[in-house]
Amino acid sequence: MRGAVMYAPGDVRVEERQDPRIVEPTDAVIRLSATCVCGSDLWPWRGIDPLQEPSPMGHEYVGIVEEVGDQVRNVRPGQFVVGSFFASDNTCEICRAGYQSSCVHRVLMGPLGAQAERLRVPLADGTLVATPEVPPDDLIPSFLAASDVLGTGWFGAVAAEAGPGKTVAVVGDGAVGLLAVLAAKQLGAEQIIAMSRHEARQRLAVEYGATDIVAERGAEGVERIKELTGGLGAHSVVEAVGTQESMMQAIHATRPGGHVGYVGVAHGVELPGEELFYSHVHLHGGPAPVRRFLPELVDLIWNRRIDPGKVFDLALPLDQAADGYRAMDERRATKVLLRV
Numbered sequence: 001m002r003g004a005v006m007y008a009p010g011d012v013r014v015e016e017r018q019d020p021r022i023v024e025p026t027d028a029v030i031r032l033s034a035t036c037v038c039g040s041d042l043w044p045w046r047g048i049d050p051l052q053e054p055s056p057m058g059h060e061y062v063g064i065v066e067e068v069g070d071q072v073r074n075v076r077p078g079q080f081v082v083g084s085f086f087a088s089d090n091t092c093e094i095c096r097a098g099y100q101s102s103c104v105h106r107v108l109m110g111p112l113g114a115q116a117e118r119l120r121v122p123l124a125d126g127t128l129v130a131t132p133e134v135p136p137d138d139l140i141p142s143f144l145a146a147s148d149v150l151g152t153g154w155f156g157a158v159a160a161e162a163g164p165g166k167t168v169a170v171v172g173d174g175a176v177g178l179l180a181v182l183a184a185k186q187l188g189a190e191q192i193i194a195m196s197r198h199e200a201r202q203r204l205a206v207e208y209g210a211t212d213i214v215a216e217r218g219a220e221g222v223e224r225i226k227e228l229t230g231g232l233g234a235h236s237v238v239e240a241v242g243t244q245e246s247m248m249q250a251i252h253a254t255r256p257g258g259h260v261g262y263v264g265v266a267h268g269v270e271l272p273g274e275e276l277f278y279s280h281v282h283l284h285g286g287p288a289p290v291r292r293f294l295p296e297l298v299d300l301i302w303n304r305r306i307d308p309g310k311v312f313d314l315a316l317p318l319d320q321a322a323d324g325y326r327a328m329d330e331r332r333a334t335k336v337l338l339r340v
């Protein structure tokens with residue numbers, strides 16, 4: 001089969017890879033309908049995350065089940081399924097508490113390489129969620145978004161305790177930030193402030209439910225949020241970038257007693273203890289337990305209640321995966337879908 005492999009920063013090649021097969025009796029093998037490039041794939045592309053050796057890439061996937069192991073009960077060949085970036089058993093104590101991305105048996109999907117024609121999914125019963133029927137093609141981008149960026153944005157909004165009567169600010173206008181806006185709207189937030197200085201992304205944020213746009217960053221951005229919230233700061237702030245600047249911007253934009261939901265993969269973030277002590281904010285986040293939200297998200301998409309697939313503003317054939325990385329790295333595209 002064809003699949004994307006990263007050889008070095010800036011060097012992604014789509015080449016012949018070995019076809020996946022059932023290894024454990026709890027595995028499934030799926031034929032991808034579509035996959036995509038993640039903001040987190042840009043860290044090794046830019047040489048910020050070290051790369052040990054040529055690595056299969058991709059951890060976002062939807063597709064048709066081709067084969068299942070002997071112990072798989074919940075999914076069967078022919079079904080269209082959505083999974084996420086950690087496989088989980090969905091039965092251990094951590095999973096049952098809703099933290100499937102920290103499952104005691106979790107398997108990171110990235111190294112298995114979802115930017116490919118086929119994929120082995122471990123712990124299929126606890127990982128995959130099937131749609132009621134095979135969906136029409138126009139819904140595939142939205143289901144693919146649920147695999148990571150929607151689930152992550154949703155967790156960010158939940159971790160920030162977005163809800164009725166709340167003011168929610170979102171730091172970061174990538175796909176996760178935009179979908180955190182959508183999630184905040186779905187969760188009933190009253191005021192939603194998107195921080196973005198990119199016109200097309202501002203427009204999508206408004207479409208997804210943003211009531212205010214703040215283009216300023218850093219201390220100025222924090223001041224603008226305070227102005228918009230009676231001088232207090234937001235009840236809920238979603239941090240969807242992962243840098244020191246964005247994290248501090250999120251903490252400073254949150255009112256005392258408020259909540260920060262941080263879902264940007266942290267790179268070099270160090271929190272000053274004293275400042276944190278006096279800020280009086282709750283911090284919660286981490287790798288999103290997307291599986292917790294998947295049944296609800298699949299239902300919302302199936303019934304066309306939300307349209308998260310709009311974050312894909314470029315679609316390329318799998319063979320042009322490297323162009324997709326380049327387009328996202330240069331911010332010419334928010335999120336690149338790869339057709340399989």
Ligand SMILES: [Zn+2]
Pocket residue numbers: 088089090091092093094095096100102103104105106
């Ligand atoms: Zn578990």
